[in-house]
Amino acid sequence: MLWRAPTGYGPLQRGLAWAGLILMLASFGWLQLLPPSERVQISSDDGWDRGPVRLVVIDAGHGGRDSGAIRDGVIEKDLTIDVARRLEQLLRARGFRTVLTRSGDEAVSLAERTAIANEQRNCVFVSIHFDEGGRAAATGVNTYYAARQQTAEPGITSWLPFLQPVSNESTNVGSQSLAGFVQQALVTRTGAVDRGTRAQQFYVIANVRHPAVLVEGGFLTNQEDLSKLTREEYRQELAAAISDGIKHYSEVVRERPTVAAVPEPGT
Numbered sequence: 001m002l003w004r005a006p007t008g009y010g011p012l013q014r015g016l017a018w019a020g021l022i023l024m025l026a027s028f029g030w031l032q033l034l035p036p037s038e039r040v041q042i043s044s045d046d047g048w049d050r051g052p053v054r055l056v057v058i059d060a061g062h063g064g065r066d067s068g069a070i071r072d073g074v075i076e077k078d079l080t081i082d083v084a085r086r087l088e089q090l091l092r093a094r095g096f097r098t099v100l101t102r103s104g105d106e107a108v109s110l111a112e113r114t115a116i117a118n119e120q121r122n123c124v125f126v127s128i129h130f131d132e133g134g135r136a137a138a139t140g141v142n143t144y145y146a147a148r149q150q151t152a153e154p155g156i157t158s159w160l161p162f163l164q165p166v167s168n169e170s171t172n173v174g175s176q177s178l179a180g181f182v183q184q185a186l187v188t189r190t191g192a193v194d195r196g197t198r199a200q201q202f203y204v205i206a207n208v209r210h211p212a213v214l215v216e217g218g219f220l221t222n223q224e225d226l227s228k229l230t231r232e233e234y235r236q237e238l239a240a241a242i243s244d245g246i247k248h249y250s251e252v253v254r255e256r257p258t259v260a261a262v263p264e265p266g267t
């Protein structure tokens with residue numbers, strides 16, 4: 001016998017629907033009670049806050065028991081925190097505020113990492129990783145952005161679980177643009193092979209509601225990349241390149257606050 005879809009709603013579904021409606025009305029009423037400064041600020045049609053970039057959330061990939069890639073005694077989690085700390089220093093010297101999602105060798109869940117960024121009203125988020133390839137020949141740097149990201153209003157979603165943010169189906173031009181500036185600076189500074197920018201729904205960037213990118217700063221599985229990454233000066237150049245990319249992006253956003261109008265580098 002074929003399975004038939006139920007034709008009507010039972011009392012349970014009706015009850016849940018009513019409960020949902022009542023909660024929604026209650027939440028709307030609650031928002032009206034909040035003083036204006038505590039209300040959710042939606043600065044544009046799509047929920048993106050487009051003020052100048054002052055804060056950078058730096059996410060050193062992996063940590064704790066999660067080592068990431070390992071090759072010849074080089075451990076990805078050690079490289080990521082090293083570059084993150086260098087980036088922190090460089091950005092602070094340029095007048096940015098910074099927050100690290102981890103400052104030592106501790107385990108931080110992906111959800112915690114995104115939550116740190118989503119607490120902020122206005123920031124950019126950069127996650128630092130190193131790659132491993134199936135082929136030893138794979139080499140170079142690339143920068144990922146999520147084509148679809150959360151753009152939801154944080155105040156509502158944080159306390160009403162059934163109103164979880166939904167993905168915006170349109171391309172996230174802010175993140176795409178930031179990825180372009182970071183990637184260009186990486187290639188210029190390090191001379192590494194340009195693997196370009198790519199759209200990828202990595203959790204840690206797809207679930208941040210600010211411009212967010214993930215940098216893969218070289219392959220531990222490539223002998224040349226590996227030997228470069230063991231050099232302190234090279235890791236400093238990587239950090240300086242990411243800092244340059246963020247600075248260029250923030251300058252363009254300041255001049256052209258509509259993120260949709262931010263051009264790709266070189267255009």
Ligand SMILES: [Zn+2]
Binds near residue numbers: 061076
């Ligand atoms: Zn990684």
